[in-house]
Amino acid sequence: MQLELKNVSYTYGKGTVFEVNALSNIDLAIEEGQFIGIIGHTGSGKSTLIQHFNALMEPTEGKVLFEGEDIWGEKYDRRALRSKVGLVFQYPEHQLFETDVLTDVAFGPKNQGLSKEEAEARAREALVQVGFPEKFYGHSPFELSGGQKRRVAIAGVLAMNPKVLILDEPTAGLDPKGRDEILDQISYLHDQRGITIILVSHSMEDVARYADRLIVVNDGRIPYDGTPREVFAHYKELEKIGLAAPQITYIMHDLAAKGLPVDVQATTIEEAKKSILEALAGKGAKR
Amino acid sequence: MGIIKAVKLCFDYMKYGEDDSKIEKVRAIDDVTLDIKKGDFIAILGHNGSGKSTLAKHMNALLVPTEGTMWVDEIDTSGEEEIWKIRQKAGMVFQNPDNQIIGTVVEEDVGFGPENIGVPTDEIWSRVDDSLSRVGMLKHRKKSPNRLSGGQKQRVAIAGVIAMRPECIVMDEPTAMLDPTGRKDVLRTVHELNEKLGITVILITHYMEEVIGADHVFVMDSGHIVMQGTPREIFTEVDKLKKYRLDVPQVTELAYELRKSGIDIPAGILTREELVEALV
Numbered sequence A: 001m002q003l004e005l006k007n008v009s010y011t012y013g014k015g016t017v018f019e020v021n022a023l024s025n026i027d028l029a030i031e032e033g034q035f036i037g038i039i040g041h042t043g044s045g046k047s048t049l050i051q052h053f054n055a056l057m058e059p060t061e062g063k064v065l066f067e068g069e070d071i072w073g074e075k076y077d078r079r080a081l082r083s084k085v086g087l088v089f090q091y092p093e094h095q096l097f098e099t100d101v102l103t104d105v106a107f108g109p110k111n112q113g114l115s116k117e118e119a120e121a122r123a124r125e126a127l128v129q130v131g132f133p134e135k136f137y138g139h140s141p142f143e144l145s146g147g148q149k150r151r152v153a154i155a156g157v158l159a160m161n162p163k164v165l166i167l168d169e170p171t172a173g174l175d176p177k178g179r180d181e182i183l184d185q186i187s188y189l190h191d192q193r194g195i196t197i198i199l200v201s202h203s204m205e206d207v208a209r210y211a212d213r214l215i216v217v218n219d220g221r222i223p224y225d226g227t228p229r230e231v232f233a234h235y236k237e238l239e240k241i242g243l244a245a246p247q248i249t250y251i252m253h254d255l256a257a258k259g260l261p262v263d264v265q266a267t268t269i270e271e272a273k274k275s276i277l278e279a280l281a282g283k284g285a286k287r
Numbered sequence B: 001m002g003i004i005k006a007v008k009l010c011f012d013y014m015k016y017g018e019d020d021s022k023i024e025k026v027r028a029i030d031d032v033t034l035d036i037k038k039g040d041f042i043a044i045l046g047h048n049g050s051g052k053s054t055l056a057k058h059m060n061a062l063l064v065p066t067e068g069t070m071w072v073d074e075i076d077t078s079g080e081e082e083i084w085k086i087r088q089k090a091g092m093v094f095q096n097p098d099n100q101i102i103g104t105v106v107e108e109d110v111g112f113g114p115e116n117i118g119v120p121t122d123e124i125w126s127r128v129d130d131s132l133s134r135v136g137m138l139k140h141r142k143k144s145p146n147r148l149s150g151g152q153k154q155r156v157a158i159a160g161v162i163a164m165r166p167e168c169i170v171m172d173e174p175t176a177m178l179d180p181t182g183r184k185d186v187l188r189t190v191h192e193l194n195e196k197l198g199i200t201v202i203l204i205t206h207y208m209e210e211v212i213g214a215d216h217v218f219v220m221d222s223g224h225i226v227m228q229g230t231p232r233e234i235f236t237e238v239d240k241l242k243k244y245r246l247d248v249p250q251v252t253e254l255a256y257e258l259r260k261s262g263i264d265i266p267a268g269i270l271t272r273e274e275l276v277e278a279l280v
Helices: A046-053 A078-084 A103-110 A116-129 A146-158 A176-193 A204-210 A230-233 A235-242 A247-257 A269-283 B054-058 B081-088 B106-118 B121-134 B150-162 B182-195 B231-235 B237-243 B250-260 B272-279
Strands: A003-012 A020-030 A035-039 A061-066 A085-088 A164-168 A196-200 A214-219 A221-226 B004-016 B021-037 B041-046 B067-072 B091-092 B167-173 B201-204 B214-221 B224-229
Touching: A003 A046, A020 A221, A035 A046, A035 A164, A035 A204, A046 A164, A046 A196, A078 A085, A085 A146, A085 A196, A103 A116, A103 A146, A116 A146, A116 A176, A146 A164, A146 A176, A164 A176, A176 A196, A196 A204, A204 A230, A204 A247, A214 A230, A221 A230, A221 A235, A230 A235, A235 A247, A247 A269, A247 B250, A247 B272, A269 B004, A269 B250, B004 B054, B021 B054, B021 B224, B041 B054, B054 B167, B054 B201, B081 B091, B091 B150, B106 B121, B106 B150, B106 B182, B121 B150, B150 B167, B150 B182, B167 B182, B182 B201, B214 B231, B224 B231, B231 B237, B237 B250, B250 B272
Parallel strands: A035 A196, A035 A214, A085 A164, A164 A196, B041 B201, B041 B214, B091 B167, B167 B201
Antiparallel strands: A003 A020, A003 A061, A214 A221, B004 B021, B004 B067, B214 B224
């Protein structure tokens, strides 16, 4: 198992009157190469959860294991872990700071102790992988559009050659095309490099389309964990905890209620289209 | 003349080099003419960098045109002496809820605006009560804004705008950082304000679903208005929207795909109900 949380709890302000349980007895196992979506309303504990994955936060109770090793063990190299488990924060472009794109992306690998040449080679490779055009390598990152800045920021983490890439709402504030481009690129990285992807998102449509496993966080616990089809079947319960199903799922339920025999677990446009066409063909109507 | 009117509006900004030397002039808005009717719910779509936020900032005189004219309730925004009057008439709500709340208690935050323009104390409190109940946040009035969710913070920000008794609210991606429930609550609140108080709403968004209930939609691209019409007229043009880096609501996209496969349903379906109606 690549990443494991064993009975992890995290309490803010332990021992004070402000004590809050942000995570309660979480058990979670993540296999290499999975594409995981994490959903949960604001304040559900999902940010606290992902910061346990790369040792930015230490559990108050329980253990976090990376490739079988306790990351809070005495001799464990947590600095090296943070290169293996890369975390792209929300609005990562706010963390760009160098004078040109290439230097900014090379900063991480250089910090890992690579020579200037090696670091630059890594940076170039990462920039290609996020689909950033070469003619802008020498430009200031601050002159770029929102979508391009975000690519550069993601490349900065990718240049460290992580095995796991965690992205906290990587598409917030991007236009629909920019959103699709970033997600397609992430999905491509997953397929090509076999990186484990953990995507935190407020868009039910996006996680339905890209993730093969969905983890729902609520009140510091994980009430649902399964394929998008399995998880979104609980759409009524999800609504009670500030979430929803993709719009498609609602349409399928409406159609089924009206007597059209469609697949109510469809979560993407492709699935819905196929199921509706089949159902209509079966009825022999509307053609 | 409508509540917001622009004629041949252009806006240029300067790009500066490392040594503060001017490098080039960039035209962010190019020859925009529009007339927004009082009481309308308007949506503005456009990709990142299309000029929509720059246009929005002209609607309460945060920016003034380089060329052409912008009027808010018949006041020309380029005259500096009228600036506070304009900002009282057109309030603005931004993307990040954490950047626009200044009070340490919800009710104080909402009362800040009216107090600043010298509204008498009794009236401030009655405005605070009214505004908070309009956005469904009255029971949180004594809370610290830190303890609210993103959607609740945005509704407090909206209450702060309403307490100024504005003619219109300009919202620049108010739901971009919110979870699904927060998004729904903010949208519902804005629609209620539009319907019950007749406040003109100008909503900038990247969520196509949020546009469905609007009276009129403008689509911007490289500083121009390139499309306008009702949501149905706009979302019928799936391919054109994609060219402008935009999209259509999922329902519309599914209907479009089904039509392409030969299913006999009308073009421009916008809602779940319409699609279900057409299919069964």
